Amino acid sequence: MTTSNELDLAVYRTLQAFCATGDDLAAEARYQEAIAQYNEAWMLLPEPKNH
Incomplete structure (x- = not known):
């Protein structure tokens, strides 16, 4: 759970x-x-996202 x-x-x-590939x-x-891979990972994070 x-x-x-x-x-x-x-x-x-x-x-x-995604991060390992990046x-x-x-x-x-x-x-x-690399940035494209990191962005793909970022998009998977739930809200709220912090910088």
Whole structure:
């Protein structure tokens, strides 16, 4: 069971995958592609989103 402060496990794993891919792309200086991956992860976060 998740509380309002916890993410669903599937969402958490998807976030991890997007961020890991973003990190790999950034390490290869493929910054625009990395940002796109981070943005995909950001969109999965529930509201309210904090910067």
